[in-house]
Amino acid sequence: MSASPTPTTPRSFQEIILRLQEYWASKGCAVLQPYDMEVGAGTFHPATTLRALGSKPWAAAYVQPSRRPTDGRYGDSPNRLQHYYQYQVIIKPSPPDLQELYLGSLRAIGIDMDLHDIRFVEDDWESPTLGAWGLGWEVWCDGMEVSQFTYFQQVGGHDCQPVSGELTYGLERLAMYVLGVDHVMDMPFNAPDALIPLSYGDVFREAEAQYARWNFDVANTEALLQHFVDAEAECAAILALPAEDPKTGRRIVMAQPAYDQCIKASHIFNLLDARGVISVTERQAYIGRVRALAKACADAFVQTQAGGWQPQEA
C-alpha cells in the first residue's frame, strides 16, 4: 500500500532481470541460479517442483532458461521463441501479502500503477507432466498477460501443505512491453549506450534459426526415443535402491538425481513432439509416463530431510 516513488523506466532486458533479482532478494528470497538442464518452464527447476513438497519453509527466486521446441520460428516471429527466459519466484508458505509483493515487483521494473490497468484474471494452472495443479490468475497489464500467479495445491500427486505461492514472469514479453519494443530481436539486451550495445537478436537470432532447423527436421528421432527409454529406466533404477548407502552407511534417498532423469525424459518428449513423430494418441501415453516419473520422484523427495523427513528419535 505504501506509495513508493515511481522508479525510472529500465533501458534494457538485463536491467529488468537485475531489478527483479534485487527486488526479490530484498524481500528475503534466496536468489538462485538457473538449473543446469533443459527444461520447458521455470517450474521444472527442483527449487520449485521438489521444494513445493513437504513442510519446510522456502523462498527462492531465479531466472530459468526454458525451451519449447515447437515454438521455434527461426528467429522471425516478433514474440515466439523456442528458447526464452522465465523469472520464477516461489515462497512457501505463501505470505498473506503475496499479491502486494508481486505488484511491488512490477513497480520495481518501472510500471507506474497510476497509469496502467492491472488485473487478476482467473487462470488455473495444471501441469499434466508433473502431476501438479494450482489455482490463481494470469496477471494482465493493459490487457497483456505479464505473469502467472499460482497457489500450488498438488505436486507429483502430493497435496502441498503448506501451500507455495508461485510467480512466473515471461521475461521477454514483459520486457518488450516495458521497453516499448515490437520485435523481440530488436530489444536492447544491455544498455543502448554500452561500449558494445547488443540487441536480443545479436545474442539469439542465429541460435533460434539453428535450433528451429534441428528441432523440426534434424534431431535423430530414433536416438531420442532410446534416450527417453533410458532416462525412464535410470529414474526407476535409482529410486528402486534402498535408502541406506552401502558404502557410507548413511541414509541417502537420491530424489534429485532421479528427478534429473524425469526432466530429461520431459525434454526429450518435447523434442519428439516438435519432430512430429508422436501421434495424438501416443501423446497422452508419453505424458502419462513422464507424470509417473514425476510422481515417483515426489514420493522420494518427501523421504529426504529437505522434503520434511525427520530421523526417528533413538
Add this chain to the structure above:
Amino acid sequence: MPDLLLELFSEEIPARMQARAAADLQKRVTDGLVEAGLTYSGAVAHVTPRRLVLSVNGLTAESPNTREERKGPRVDAPEKALEGFLRSTGLAKDQLEARDDKKGQVWFAVIEKPGRPAAEIIAELVPDVVRNFPWPKSMRWGAGSLRWVRPLHTILCILTDEAGAEVVPFSVDTITSGDTTRGHRFMAPDAFSVTSFEDYAAKLKRAHVVLEAAERADAIWNDATNQAFAAGLEVVDDKGLLAEVAGLVEWPVVLMGEIAEDFLDLPPEVLQTSMKEHQKFFSVRNGATGRIERFVTVANRETADQGATILAGNAKVLSARLADAKFFWENDLRVATSDINTWVQSLDNVTFHNKLGSQLERIERIKALAGEIAPSVGADAETAATAAGVAKADLSSEMVYEFPELQGLMGRYYATHAGLPAEVAAVCEEHYAPLGPSDDVPTAPVSVAVALADKIDLLTGFWAIEEKPTGSKDPFALRRAALGVIRLVLENGARMNLSEVLAKGYPGADVADLLSFIYDRLKVYLRDQGIRHDVIDACLAMPGADDLALLVARARALNDVLATEDGENLVQGFKRASNILSQAEAADGVEYSFGADVKFAEMDEEKALFAALTTAEGAISPAIEAEDFAGAMGAMAQLRGPVDAFFDAVQVNAESEILRRNRLNLLSQIRTICSQVADLTKLTG
C-alpha cells in the same frame, strides 16, 4: 429489528463463479438464520471481484424461547430404557416428571430452550457457512487449512440497530470478524470502518467500488453504446461477455480504440473471436458495412491521462494478436486457393478415435454415406459427396487450430475462396448443425445430406465399438447427434427407412439397439411438443416406424384424436373389446378372428355396429394407404357411438354359443380395424 451486514473480502474471485456465489451466500445464511428461529424482512447479496456481500434487514433481535414436552418410558420400565431417554433429552433423572397415563405412571421430559440473541446465532452460523461454501473449485493457502475460492483476507460482520452498529464477534481460522473493509485495490486501498449497509455502499462508492454487478454491467453497456453511437457505430451485443467483464472490475472505465487498417479485411467473426477470447474486448461494428472497425475495452480504474496509456497498451496487444490472426488467414488462403485437398489429405495424420481411425477415414465414410442419403433428401449424390469431402478441410487450417470455435465457419470462407460452389461451401458450416435443441436445422438439401451422414457415422461408429452413452456420461455427445438426426429428418420432411440408412453406416453397429436409442431421444423430443410417450409406443409398434416422418405423422394424428371426447372414449371401447376377447380366447383356446356374420345379429345395436365397422373399414384402409392418418383416426373415432351403444345394450357372453361366438368375432373386427391405425393396447390410462 437489527440489520445484518456481512462481507467476505478476498483475492480476485473468478468472474464466472461470482453470481452463483452471491446466491449461495444468501441462501445459506438466510436458511441458517431461519433454522435457528430468527425471521427477517429482506435480504440481498452482492458480489465484486474481491468481495461477497450479504445484507439482511429487519432481523429479529433474538430467537424465541421454546418449550418441548417429550413422553418417555413407564416409570417401572427397565433402567436401560430410562437411560436411553435421558441421553436423548440431555436431562438428568431428577429433572423428569412422573405423570399419570392410561397405563400407569410415565416419565415426561420438559425441555425448555431459552431464546438466543441474533449475534450469537450469526457468530456460529457464518464460520460454518464459510467452511462449507460450495465453490466449484476451492483452494488452501499459506499454512492454513481453510478453503476458499482464493485467499480470504477479512470478514466484516456487523449488526446495526437504533443504538448503533456492533461487530458480531467470531473467528474463522486466523481471520477475526470486524467492521472494516477496503476500497479499490489501486484507487482507494486503505481500510475504513462502516456502520450499516447504506454507510458501506456509500463509502465503497467514494472508494471507487460499484457494489452491484448489474449497475457495473449497465454502466459498461451504456457508456460503450454511447461512445460507439457518437462515432456512428454500434457495439456487437454479447451478454455473456458483458457479465464476465462486469465481474472483472470494481470501477469500470470504458475505453474505445481503433483497429489498425491492416486488419479490417479479416472476416468479422475472426476479429470478434480473437478480441473476445484473448482480450475480452467488445466489437464495434459499422452498421452500414458490417465491418468490425473498433474495439471497446473496460479498464478497472481512472488515470490522470484519461486512460491513454491503458488504451495504447491494449491496442498494441490487440495488434499483436491480430497480426497472428492475419498471418493464419493469409497462410490458410494460400493453401485453400492452391489445393484445399492437401488439408483433407493431412487429416490422415489426425486420429479421430483410436478404434475408429483417422479423420480422413471418417471423412471417406461420410462421403459415401452422404451420397447414399442424398436422393432421399432431394440432393444430388455427387454434389453431396464432394461437399462431404471438403466439409472438414478447415480442421487442418491454422485459424481453426488457434480458434477451434471457428470450425466450419472458416471452412465456408476457405471453400468459397477455393472457388467451390456456394452450396458446397455452405456445407462446411452447416453440416455440424443442429448443435443443440434450439440451434437452427439446415434446409439446403446438400447440407442436410452431409449433416445426416456426419451424425450417422458418429452414432454407428461409437455403437460399433460399444462406446454408448451411460447415465450422465456422454463424452462423444451422441445424444446430441441422435437428436440432430431426428430434427434433420423431421424438420425437412425427409422420407427414409432409418434402419436401412443406419445399416450403411459404420460396419458392425447393432442397428436395432441404435434405433431404439434414437426412438428414446424421439420420445423426449416429442414429449416437449406435448405428445405422450405411450402414443409414440402405440405408433412404434406399427409397420414403417423406421420412417421417422411417417411415425411422427401417425403419432401426431393419434395424439390429436385422443384429445377429442370421441377418440378417448373409443379407445376405452377398444380396450374393453380387446380385454373380453383375450379372456375368451384364453378360456376357449381359440382365436376369434373372422367369421362374424350380420345374419346372426339379434339386436339393433349389434346390427348398427356391423354397419359402422363396414363403413369404417372402407374409410380407414385407403386413408392409411394414402398416409392420411388424421382421416384414418377420424374414421376410427366415428366408431365411438356404435361401440358404446353395443356395450350398453348387448351381452357378449350370451347363453347361445352361436350368438356368443358371433359377437366375439364382431369384437375382433373392432380390434382388427383399430389396429390398422395404431397399437392401441400400448396406450395407458
